[in-house]
Every structure is written in structure tokens, then in C-alpha cells.
Amino acid sequence: xxxxxxxxxxxxxxxxxxxxEEEVDTYMGHLEEILNFANIVNKAPIDGLExxxxxxxxxxxxxxxxxxxSLNRDELLQNAPEAQEGMFKIPKVIN
Amino acid sequence: xxxxxxTVHELLEKLDKKxxxxxxxxxxxxxxxxxxxxxxxxxxxxTEQEAKEEIKQKANNPSKLxxxxxxxxxxxxxxxxxxxxxxxxxxxxxxxxxxxxxxxxNEAGMxxxxxxxxxxxxxxxSTEHSYFKKTKNPWNLNKVPGGSSGGxxxxxxxxxxxxxxxxxxxxxxxxxASFCGIVGLKPTYGLVSRFGLVAFASSLDQIGTxxxxxxxxxxxxxxxxxxxxxxxxxxxxxxxxxxxxLKNDVKGLKIGVPKEYFGDGINTEVxxxxxxxxxxxxxxxxxxxxxxxDVADYALATYYIIACAEASSNLGRFDGIRYGYxxxxxxxxxxxxxxxxxxxxxxxxxxxxxxxxxxxSSGYYDAYYKKAQQVRTLVKNEYAKNFAKxxxxxxxxxxxxxxxxxxxxxxxxxxxxxDLCTVPVNIAGxxxxxxxxxLNSEGMPIxxxxxxxxxxxxxxxxxxxTYEQNTDFRKNKPEFKN
Numbered sequence: 295x296x297x298x299x300x301x302x303x304x305x306x307x308x309x310x311x312x313x314x315e316e317e318v319d320t321y322m323g324h325l326e327e328i329l330n331f332a333n334i335v336n337k338a339p340i341d342g343l344e345x346x347x348x349x350x351x352x353x354x355x356x357x358x359x360x361x362x363x364s365l366n367r368d369e370l371l372q373n374a375p376e377a378q379e380g381m382f383k384i385p386k387v388i389n
Numbered sequence: 390x391x392x393x394x395x396t397v398h399e400l401l402e403k404l405d406k407k408x409x410x411x412x413x414x415x416x417x418x419x420x421x422x423x424x425x426x427x428x429x430x431x432x433x434x435x436t437e438q439e440a441k442e443e444i445k446q447k448a449n450n451p452s453k454l455x456x457x458x459x460x461x462x463x464x465x466x467x468x469x470x471x472x473x474x475x476x477x478x479x480x481x482x483x484x485x486x487x488x489x490x491x492x493x494x495n496e497a498g499m500x501x502x503x504x505x506x507x508x509x510x511x512x513x514x515s516t517e518h519s520y521f522k523k524t525k526n527p528w529n530l531n532k533v534p535g536g537s538s539g540g541x542x543x544x545x546x547x548x549x550x551x552x553x554x555x556x557x558x559x560x561x562x563x564x565x566a567s568f569c570g571i572v573g574l575k576p577t578y579g580l581v582s583r584f585g586l587v588a589f590a591s592s593l594d595q596i597g598t599x600x601x602x603x604x605x606x607x608x609x610x611x612x613x614x615x616x617x618x619x620x621x622x623x624x625x626x627x628x629x630x631x632x633x634x635l636k637n638d639v640k641g642l643k644i645g646v647p648k649e650y651f652g653d654g655i656n657t658e659v660x661x662x663x664x665x666x667x668x669x670x671x672x673x674x675x676x677x678x679x680x681x682x683d684v685a686d687y688a689l690a691t692y693y694i695i696a697c698a699e700a701s702s703n704l705g706r707f708d709g710i711r712y713g714y715x716x717x718x719x720x721x722x723x724x725x726x727x728x729x730x731x732x733x734x735x736x737x738x739x740x741x742x743x744x745x746x747x748x749x750s751s752g753y754y755d756a757y758y759k760k761a762q763q764v765r766t767l768v769k770n771e772y773a774k775n776f777a778k779x780x781x782x783x784x785x786x787x788x789x790x791x792x793x794x795x796x797x798x799x800x801x802x803x804x805x806x807x808d809l810c811t812v813p814v815n816i817a818g819x820x821x822x823x824x825x826x827x828l829n830s831e832g833m834p835i836x837x838x839x840x841x842x843x844x845x846x847x848x849x850x851x852x853x854x855t856y857e858q859n860t861d862f863r864k865n866k867p868e869f870k871n
Contacts (some may be wrong), residue, residue, distance in 0.1 A: 311727065313731075344766055365409070
């Protein structure tokens with residue numbers, strides 16, 4: 295399994311990560327090695343088998359439509375790097 | 390015998406007979422932390438001072454566990470106390486709520502002594518991937534304690550807390566328990582609420598126990614098990630008293646031993662120890678047969694595909710906006726996302742996010758992720774086939790004993806291969822327990838694993854208990870060799 299430099303940079307972009315030049319080579323090597331190993335799933339006898347997304351039987355879980363007390367806004371905002379007037383603050387996105 | 394050497398059920402007996410007091414228990418553990426933490430480095434945050442106050446407040450709590458200390462893995466949210474996941478990303482994060490398991494621990498009157506070290510975001514098998522410190526194995530301070538719940542296992546083995554909570558996504562409770570010579574239980578997926586556990590791979594993660602013996606595992610499982618509306622994957626089942634399952638009798642129990650876990654990948658001394666375990670079970674009246682679980686390699690590959698895919702999605706929430714680390718170096722929103730993540734996550738976490746993003750990306754989804762989900766069905770079916778014949782399945786917990794600190798840190802694949810025996814259990818969502826079964830020639834602990842049918846915790850706990858009560862391995866104590 296060959297992974298190109300362009301591919302790893304594309305993946306890093308999708309994942310919102312910057313990679314330094316020396317990191318690109320390390321991650322490329324590791325990714326290739328791990329994918330070569332992981333490729334074994336393509337040899338598994340899985341013809342006709344369904345996909346399992348989770349181990350418990352898939353079902354919808356409902357709860358009662360009741361008003362319950364939610365978490366305190368000020369407490370939640372205490373972990374925010376920047377907040378103003380009860381809201382999370384981010385740089386301007388519209389000119 | 391010192392108080393810190395006792396199990397929790399022994400502490401309860403002595404409290405009951407008024408031979409010791411809760412204050413003496415607290416003092417004994419505090420002294421032990423003062424004495425051993427500098428060598429072992431198991432804690433990220435120590436809250437023993439708060440514990441002293443808490444014990445006073447909880448003096449009138451009628452629960453029999455009131456005043457018993459506990460240690461908590463640092464990916465379980467604790468209201469008012471930092472939950473860091475051993476990551477720079479969450480270095481200063483204080484959860485505004487308690488995880489459901491913490492509500493249960495608090496209701497039972499237990500007092501948390503602090504938050505225990507781990508591999509960053511529970512990704513790793515050695516606790517070397519912590520942003521803060523490297524935890525040492527109490528049996529030999531040059532060795533890793535295992536991981537990712539390495540701080541939990543080391544703290545219990547060193548007698549700094551009588552028991553601890555951990556989490557297990559691919560072996561993160563059982564493997565460190567095995568490396569540190571204690572008992573580690575990963576319950577069935579859904580038995581314990583995951584609400585407030587920082588998510589790594591949601592379809593595999595499960596909270597469980599690290600204890601000195603099997604009876605304590607049953608006691609602590611009694612506290613944390615149960616349905617929770619806040620976790621839609623939690624199972625709605627009737628409560629069981631797991632201590633009642635401990636009968637010290639395995640006559641007629643049918644044990645299957647998959648031959649695939651005795652191949653080249655398993656260390657010779659580990660194999661010999663497991664063979665003695667098998668012999669012991671036979672003497673005790675169980676039937677032990679060789680069986681086949683021909684999915685070992687597929688399961689491991691599948692695990693890394695699914696776990697990384699889910700992690701890449703789960704860790705998308707760390708964006709430097711609502712909580713967690715924010716970069717100082719930005720001009721626009723995109724910079725905040727990318728730079729906060731790049732500076733806040735460690736190397737192993739980034740590696741897994743990249744692998745996860747890759748297997749989910751267009752063009753590779755069908756070749757990896759979809760195949761892995763099909764292999765998952767195969768693994769489940771293979772277990773089901775075996776459980777039609779056997780009550781429990783027995784394997785080594787880990788392919789080898791604890792390794793030297795630094796020896797595998799640059800070889801991620803080799804580190805992953807060490808999880809061979811534990812990951813299939815998470816893929817099938819089954820309960821598994823690691824039990825000490827001796828020391829190797831260097832004096833490092835070896836553990837074996839018992840795997841049960843879904844929600845058959847009682848069966849594996851009784852099987853583990855019976856072995857433990859008829860052997861003396863739990864009496865081995867770590868020597869803090871240097």
C-alpha cells in the first residue's frame with residue numbers, strides 16, 4: 295500500500311491538522327505500515343455478511359418529552375477560551 | 390498487614406468489627422501516596438485534601454462504602470475537578486457535570502483521591518503517550534504499567550488507592566491489570582453508562598474496574614452497573630448482585646481455549662503460565678477443551694480501522710471554540726481549528742486521526758471501513774459459535790509481560806500487535822476479565838483472560854474467583870525494583 299505525499303497532505307487537511315515537513319514523512323511511513331497490516335480485512339471470508347455498526351441490536355431509543363433542567367450556561371462557558379454576553383466568541387467570519 | 394494492603398471487602402469487614410476507622414483508612418492511603426507517588430507517577434491530579442473534607446461531609450451516609458477511597462481515570466468527567474484525558478488539549482478543562490458513574494460513586498459515599506494518568510485520549514498501551522508524565526510499573530520502575538489505564542492499574546498495584554475506575558476500548562483495563570498484577574474487568578458493552586466518559590471509539594468504549602481481587606471487582610461493578618437514560622446504548626436490564634455469583638465452584642463449567650492464541654506471537658513463559666491455569670481449572674472440576682477462534686488477525690486489523698475511524702469523528706469536536714486548548718497563533722476561524730488541533734494533540738492521537746480520516750475518505754471507505762464492519766459480524770459470529778459449546782473462553786491477556794519504558798514508542802505497529810488477545814472482545818462487545826496467574830523469571834506479573842457471553846459477568850467473575858481462591862498469586866506484592 296503506497297501513500298503519496300499529496301494524499302497525506304489531503305487527509306491532514308480533511309482532519310484540520312497541519313503537518314510539518316518532517317512529520318509528513320513519519321506519518322506517511324506509519325500509515326503505509328499500518329495499512330499494509332490492516333489490508334488483511336480484504337482477505338477475510340466475509341462474502342454475504344451484513345455490516346455490524348454496533349454490538350447492541352439497532353433500535354431507536356426515546357425518552358419522555360418532558361422539560362428538564364439543563365446545564366448552567368455560565369458554568370458551561372467557563373471552559374470557553376473566549377466568551378462574551380453569554381456566547382462563544384470567534385473571529386469575524388463575514389466581511 | 391498495613392491498611393493500604395487490604396482489599397475493600399477486607400476494609401469493610403474491619404470497619405464492621407470496629408477494628409479500624411474511616412480516618413485511619415484515609416490516613417494510610419495518604420501516607421502511601423506521599424511515599425510512593427514520586428516513584429510511580431500515577432496521578433495527574435491529586436485531591437486527597439478535598440477527600441478529607443468530603444469524608445466529614447459524608448460521615449452520615451448510610452452506604453457501607455461510605456468513606457472508601459477510589460481513583461478515577463482522567464477521561465471520566467468529575468464536576469469541579471480537572472478532566473484532562475492526559476492531553477494538552479484538555480489541560481485546564483473542568484467538567485461542569487459528573488459522569489453517571491461518578492454520580493453513582495458519590496451516592497455510595499466513596500471519596501475520589503484524584504485523577505489517574507493514561508495514554509492521551511486513551512490511545513495507547515503503555516501510558517507513555519500521556520502529555521504530562523510517564524507512569525512507572527510498581528513491580529519494576531523501568532517498565533511501563535501498560536495502558537491506556539496505566540495510572541489506574543499502577544495506583545492500585547502500589548496501594549495508593551484500594552481500587553480504581555478505568556476505561557477499555559481494546560484492552561485498556563485488562564492489559565494494564567495484567568502488567569501490574571491486579572484484576573481488571575471490562576463489562577459487556579452497555580452494562581455501564583458511558584455518559585461523561587470522553588469518547589474515543591463510541592461503539593467499543595466501556596468503563597470498568599481495576600481491583601486487588603475478584604470480590605472487589607464484583608463489589609464495584611454492583612455500584613457502577615445500571616441503565617442510564619443519558620446513554621442511549623446503555624442496556625435496560627434488571628440489577629444483579631454480582632457478589633452473589635462468587636461460589637468458589639467451577640464443577641461442570643465448560644471452558645474453551647482458542648488455539649490461535651498460543652501461536653508464535655505469544656511469549657513462552659506466558660504460554661507456560663496459561664497452561665498451568667488450564668491444569669488448575671481441570672483439577673477444580675471444569676472441562677477444558679481446545680477450540681478455534683479463527684479471526685484473531687482480522688479482528689486486530691478491524692479494531693484499528695474502526696477505532697481510528699470513530700476517533701477521527703469523535704475528536705472533531707476539539708476545535709478551540711467551546712472548550713479545550715486554543716492556539717495563540719491565528720488570524721481567522723480556520724486558523725483556530727487547525728492550529729489549536731495541531732498544537733493541542735500529541736503524536737499518537739494525530740496518527741490515529743489521520744488513519745481514521747484515511748479509512749473514511751472517499752475512495753477507501755469500501756476497502757477498509759465497510760470491510761471492517763463486515764469482519765465485525767464475522768467476529769461476533771465466531772464467538773457465538775463457540776459460546777454455543779462453552780460457558781467461557783480462556784486466553785492470555787497480553788502476548789507478553791510489561792516491556793521497558795521507551796522500547797516500543799517509535800514503532801506504533803508493534804505496539805498495536807500487542808493488543809491481539811484483548812481487542813476481539815471489544816469488537817464483539819463481550820465481558821472480559823484479567824486475573825493474575827504468576828510471575829515470569831524476571832518477577833513481572835502474567836495475567837490470563839476469561840471472556841463470557843453478553844451480560845454473563847456473573848459467570849466470568851465466579852470462574853475468576855474460584856481460580857483466585859485456589860491459588861496464591863494474589864498474595865504477590867510489587868517490590869518497586871529500580
